[in-house]
Amino acid sequence: MQKLLLLGDEAIAQGALDAGISGVYAYPGTPSTEIAEYIQGSKQTKEAGVRSQWSANEKTAMESGIGMSYAGKRALVCMKHVGLNVAADAFMNSAITGVNGGLVILSADDPSMHSSQNEQDSRYYGKFAQIPTLEPSNQQESYDMTRYAFELSEKFGTPVLLRVTTRLAHSRAGVARGEIKKQNEMHLPSDPKQFILLPAIARKQYNALLGKQEAFRDDAATSGFNQYIDGENKSMGIIACGLAYNYLIENFENQNVPYPVLKVGQYPVPLDMVNRLYDSVDEVLVLEDGYPIIEELLRGLLNLSKRVKGRLDGSVPRAGELNPNIVAGALGLKIEQGFETPAILAGRPPLLCDGCSHWDSFYALNEVMEKYSRGRVFSDIGCYTLSALKPLESINSCVDMGASITMAIGAADAGLIPSVATIGDSTFTHSGITGLLDAVNNNSPITILILDNSTTGMTGGQTSSALGKVDDIVRGVGVAEEHIRVIKPLKRLHAENVKVYKEELEYNGVSVIIARRECVQTLRRRMKDIARLKREAPKTDA
Numbered sequence: 001m002q003k004l005l006l007l008g009d010e011a012i013a014q015g016a017l018d019a020g021i022s023g024v025y026a027y028p029g030t031p032s033t034e035i036a037e038y039i040q041g042s043k044q045t046k047e048a049g050v051r052s053q054w055s056a057n058e059k060t061a062m063e064s065g066i067g068m069s070y071a072g073k074r075a076l077v078c079m080k081h082v083g084l085n086v087a088a089d090a091f092m093n094s095a096i097t098g099v100n101g102g103l104v105i106l107s108a109d110d111p112s113m114h115s116s117q118n119e120q121d122s123r124y125y126g127k128f129a130q131i132p133t134l135e136p137s138n139q140q141e142s143y144d145m146t147r148y149a150f151e152l153s154e155k156f157g158t159p160v161l162l163r164v165t166t167r168l169a170h171s172r173a174g175v176a177r178g179e180i181k182k183q184n185e186m187h188l189p190s191d192p193k194q195f196i197l198l199p200a201i202a203r204k205q206y207n208a209l210l211g212k213q214e215a216f217r218d219d220a221a222t223s224g225f226n227q228y229i230d231g232e233n234k235s236m237g238i239i240a241c242g243l244a245y246n247y248l249i250e251n252f253e254n255q256n257v258p259y260p261v262l263k264v265g266q267y268p269v270p271l272d273m274v275n276r277l278y279d280s281v282d283e284v285l286v287l288e289d290g291y292p293i294i295e296e297l298l299r300g301l302l303n304l305s306k307r308v309k310g311r312l313d314g315s316v317p318r319a320g321e322l323n324p325n326i327v328a329g330a331l332g333l334k335i336e337q338g339f340e341t342p343a344i345l346a347g348r349p350p351l352l353c354d355g356c357s358h359w360d361s362f363y364a365l366n367e368v369m370e371k372y373s374r375g376r377v378f379s380d381i382g383c384y385t386l387s388a389l390k391p392l393e394s395i396n397s398c399v400d401m402g403a404s405i406t407m408a409i410g411a412a413d414a415g416l417i418p419s420v421a422t423i424g425d426s427t428f429t430h431s432g433i434t435g436l437l438d439a440v441n442n443n444s445p446i447t448i449l450i451l452d453n454s455t456t457g458m459t460g461g462q463t464s465s466a467l468g469k470v471d472d473i474v475r476g477v478g479v480a481e482e483h484i485r486v487i488k489p490l491k492r493l494h495a496e497n498v499k500v501y502k503e504e505l506e507y508n509g510v511s512v513i514i515a516r517r518e519c520v521q522t523l524r525r526r527m528k529d530i531a532r533l534k535r536e537a538p539k540t541d542a
């Protein structure tokens with residue numbers, strides 16, 4: 001059996017390829033991006049003809065995954081946790097339609113918000129949709145669970161949610177591969193009405209989903225991903241979910257935990273196992289990398305029975321990711337101190353790259369905005385959000401992808417005229433276009449600055465769905481031709497660009513300024529690739 005050294009994300013990708021997927025649908029977002037990237041770069045993908053290009057956003061990814069499942073093939077859908085909010089309508093309803101080919105949705109959570117707006121826990125979405133959810137504790141389980149998730153999906157005709165967190169997604173370990181499964185043949189659902197969620201059908205389907213809950217629980221009790229590991233010391237029992245199990249065993253010599261432990265990797269959590277633990281110990285410690293979901297269930301509304309320790313009683317910090325030291329503290333063990341961080345590695349605020357086009361776009365914007373009162377630049381999410389920090393301090397909001405244009409509309413409606421929206425090209429096609437349509441339909445007095453650097457810079461330079469299309473989209477949505485201005489954000493063109501900004505801010509309607517210059521990082525990579533191809537090209541005699 002082949003063994004590979006893989007990131008948690010890569011183990012999921014390899015697991016999906018070996019499970020015979022016919023497509024991956026994804027929108028980039030840390031810490032999930034490497035899954036689709038691995039599949040895109042894999043020889044296996046090319047040989048098997050697996051579809052792997054980026055989707056415009058998480059909702060389109062989710063819906064394409066449902067479509068592939070409808071046609072009988074296996075699909076993996078990947079996103080970061082906040083992406084699941086974008087995909088939520090399709091995701092929730094896929095639980096009602098059920099699936100034909102296996103459908104697995106991967107949501108990568110980011111407790112401690114290393115690169116996210118919040119630290120929501122995707123396990124709630126699994127519970128909300130009432131579908132099986134898997135949560136690996138290490139890289140091998142990431143691989144095994146991904147394969148298993150497809151089996152489970154087809155066995156019960158349900159989508160399956162797979163949840164990982166940043167530290168597992170981004171750390172490496174050895175992974176043993178299994179057999180490669182052939183892709184499914186295309187076949188349509190046996191019930192031709194299964195995917196038509198008209199109320200009469202949806203009610204029937206919903207009842208069918210409710211009817212599967214018992215089977216989901218039974219499977220979670222027998223799959224092997226939930227384990228009851230007995231221990232001699234009954235003064236405490238521990239429920240450890242996903243990666244928290246790894247942090248727990250790291251704290252004991254030879255990984256021998258003296259307490260009874262319920263290792264949770266599959267939801268819904270089987271009640272028999274929880275009961276057995278609860279009945280045999282004096283108190284229960286719950287370790288969850290995310291929200292206190294199981295802890296809350298155990299406590300109940302009134303918290304009248306035996307002591308349950310975790311995030312809610314302060315045994316574990318209420319917010320942020322876990323680590324072995326936090327778990328040691330909750331267990332009352334001595335906390336091992338690592339080396340002091342050398343001063344040279346002291347925390348530094350993030351900064352735009354030297355030469356990034358966003359510098360020039362925002363220096364010009366700052367100059368123009370001096371004429372107006374502060375608090376009127378609504379930003380979106382991307383590298384340009386760093387313009388919130390010193391030295392630029394240009395923007396006043398960043399809420400969710402696409403919110404810049406729509407927030408500017410609302411603020412202008414309230415009288416903040418002019419309002420400005422700043423949005424990147426990838427974010428514009430992710431969820432800015434519909435906001436622009438609202439602005440055009442309202443004739444809102446707003447100026448939209450589309451920072452078109454021809455890539456999705458913040459997540460590492462993935463191809464943007466907007467590539468080469470921004471002007472046509474803006475025109476097609478209905479912005480007046482004379483108020484679509486294209487500039488090149490460069491220091492030497494500063495005065496010219498300031499003039500364009502001024503003119504459009506003074507216009508009492510929708511105007512769009514497209515600031516176009518390629519991200520210097522993707523440009524550098526492209527130049528390197530071109531130079532390499534030239535070096536490798538066979539020499540021909542002239």
Ligand SMILES: Cc1ncc(C[n+]2csc(CCOP(=O)(O)OP(=O)(O)O)c2C)c(N)n1
Binds near residue numbers: 384424427455457519
């Ligand atoms: C719903 C959601 N999906 C994905 C992300 C991750 N993400 C943050 S910014 C961004 C796109 C950035 O690209 P662009 O708007 O073109 O700006 P750039 O970084 O290139 O300046 C992505 C994918 C997120 N924060 N929220």
Ligand code: SF4
Binds near residue numbers: 358457522
């Ligand atoms: S990665 Fe690209 S877009 Fe992001 S800061 Fe660097 S140069 Fe700018």
